Amino acid sequence: MGDLSRTNAIEHGVVKTEPFRSFLRLLRPYRGRLSLSTLSFLVKDSPAWLLPPLTAAIIDIVVARGPLPNLWLLAGLATVLLTLNYPFHMLYVRGSSLATRSMAVDVRNALTERLQRLSIGFHNRQSASIVQTKVVRDVENLELMMQQAFPTVLSTVFTLTGAIVITAIAVPAFVGVFAITVPVAALLVRYIRTRAGARNENFRLEVERFSAGVGEMAALIPITRGHGLELVASKRVAGQARSVSIAGQELDTLNGRFGAFSWVSYQILGVACLVGASAASITQLIPITPGQVVLLSTYFTVLTGGIVNLLNVTPVVSRGLESMRSIAEIMEEPDVEVNDGRDPVASVSGAIELDGVTFRYLGGRPALTDITISIRAGETIALVGPSGSGKSTLLNLVLGFVRPTTGRVLLDGRDMNTLDMRSVRSHVSIVPQESVLFEGTIRDNVAYGLTGVDDESILSALRGANALDILGPADSPSGSGLDAIVGTRGSGLSGGQRQRLAIARALVRDPRILILDEPTSALDADSEGRVKDALATLFRDRTTLIAAHRLSTIREADRIAYIEKGRIVELGSHDELMALGNRYARIVSRQTT
Incomplete structure (x- = not known):
């Protein structure tokens, strides 16, 4: 796809009311490379869900005091798994980085091209500092969302899938325990996104107003200095900076509250899983070996850690989606100078x-x-x-x-x-x-x-x-x-x-x-x-x-x-x-x- 057709695709694919779908459309030209990156991530992250059963097997060998050759075999398998991390991690980084950085270039090019076609009336109404914020900061937020959310989501999904599959094979009775964590996590993420959406939008608007204020301050410096109004200008910008700070603190407080709540909740569930598995092993209510107790506890710890990371990255996703809406404001702005289909002029006399x-x-x-x-x-x-x-x-x-x-x-x-x-x-x-x-x-x-x-x-x-x-x-x-x-x-x-x-x-x-x-x-x-x-x-x-x-x-x-x-x-x-x-x-x- 050429640069012009890609720009047109972005203009028509970005919709303010559909920020997540719009973001996926931005990544569509790179789906092949992202698929390869996903497969690379699957291999490089496999120790997270393949090492626990190896660890469980090693503990059972220790409890049974042999056989020793099996211990060396398991150690060799673990070494191979860990060694694979480096080459496949680099494959993942190269692929995802190229997709992310290229997507950012595409969006900035599309924004620039769109801004060039918007009417002079639009540019007279819109602060140049706000336009700059959309082209620089909002696209940067999309990059950050991709860099932080993509690996976190992949890790959580692969770990959850691997944990459920291996648990279903080794200890089927505990599959339900893991399955409960998924809807709970989904509800928490949805709740946080809903609550954070309005505060993210408020924070973005405050930042845009602050950017406009700083731009005005810079333009007025000769007047400000000439009339001795430095203190007035400083107080004005300080007031706007304070508004940004308050909006940011409200957003941080909300994110911190839910981050702490989710962490405590999942740690308690992790202890409950360990105690429950241990009790079942001791009473033989469910035939579980000591190694399987460690397997279940490790899986739950890794799984809850992944979900906590997913919850922690939710603010980044919310900020990225709000930036997607901000970018869509430019793409959907109707005040465009229309030239397509009109008669080109080869020469001018000047009458x-x-x-x-x-x-x-x-x-x-x-x-x-x-x-x-x-x-x-x-x-x-x-x-x-x-x-x-x-x-x-x-x-x-x-x-x-x-x-x-x-x-x-x-x-x-x-x-x-x-x-x-x-x-x-x-x-x-x-x-x-x-x-x-x-x-x-x-x-x-x-x-x-x-x-x-x-x-x-x-x-x-x-x-x-x-x-x-x-x-x-x-x-x-x-x-x-x-x-x-x-x-x-x-x-x-x-x-x-x-x-x-x-x-x-x-x-x-x-x-x-x-x-x-x-x-x-x-x-x-x-x-x-x-x-x-x-x-x-x-x-x-x-x-x-x-x-x-x-x-x-x-x-x-x-x-x-x-x-x-x-x-x-x-x-x-x-x-x-x-x-x-x-x-x-x-x-x-x-x-x-």
Whole structure:
């Protein structure tokens, strides 16, 4: 099964209301290897249920004082059984480890692919820290469940089966004693899972809220430090950490209570089994040899130990199944951008038309109302207006991140609702307000997502973005400075350098449509001047939509659209709007005085 088909199988096989079945479906591609691992475990764990009858036979030989050769034979059999443990244990570990780790890779790949297809609206609603928790921690819980529960279940099942079969042959009257432990254990496991389910879910939700809080704290550190609010931020996170602690303590208390109760109960049953078997042997109520007394006692001890381990691993299983539900929340999230079956776009001229477009967010007033505008291919349109007026929403509509509530968005005369937006976006570049860089080289950041881009093309893009100075004055035009590391999120660069690097990233793609959202709002005058020169190169022969406040960025646009309360209230060139003497003119007046 290929990676894509496996990802699709995971998406369709994971159901929130069926966490255990969903987990089994994740393991289905590895059933052959898991079957081999199970057989290996059967051989390597066989001493647990084959040594007790050998021990019983040795004790009977001792009681009978011979024959001695039989003792050596039994010792040899025991040695062979114990020696087999190592090779078959390694076979089991290799098989189960490969299945577990591969399953985790499959789930993380499926989650990542699903997250890439979920709408921008979903990602705006969902904390990035919670998403990270699902991809990292929840999948880790599935691995932990497999690593701890799988061998425990196998050991308990094989030991129980072996003990019952051998006891049925040696001492049939005691088979019922072992059979009682199975339903008792099953009832305890079911009871614990039921009680722990709600507390596991509560604990998971508290951890997700804590992760979101930590993410917010990290993002707000500049504001926190700048306003001297370190203590407030620390108390806020401490309160969330306390909530996680309380939820965890409640879960631990429940697990501890049932773990102790089950251990005490089965130890008492073990003593009762030993005493009962001894009494039956002494009174000859049941013909039992001394060795068989040890056999029954050993079996019951091993069996109850296995069941106690099974009960102890139940919290891990409950946590794993809760993580399975958490993963299913992403897989079942319906807010997906649908592109399959829509028309792919091979080339773009760049003509954009919004025809009577209204967009309303869920439960809110319209963000845009009856927007109608035609943008010619190669034209630069600047969007201005107060914060919250709808500029970014309009850009998101053009990008296809959101769909119109009513009306149409046309690209080269074709309704964008009928187009595969992934193919459309291959002709689009975005320069956001804050450039998004990753820890890597300048080359990696400029050519992000592209293959076959040579250094000369990257240098040309940097030159066009007025960004060759980022390579350093000692670097030659040959491009040796392209290997310089920009640091985490571009921490090794200034704000202006990061923005010019983002412009170079846009230039190297040679897009037909360019989207810019406040590209100079956070820059000082010197950096703004350098970025403005780079933008002049970027705008050339491309359809450009730019949302901005600063006059220096927008006055050279072909037309300027002033948006207020979701409507275009002024539209024209800089000179035309200045002649109107209305809203735009007042903004210009404020910026120039």
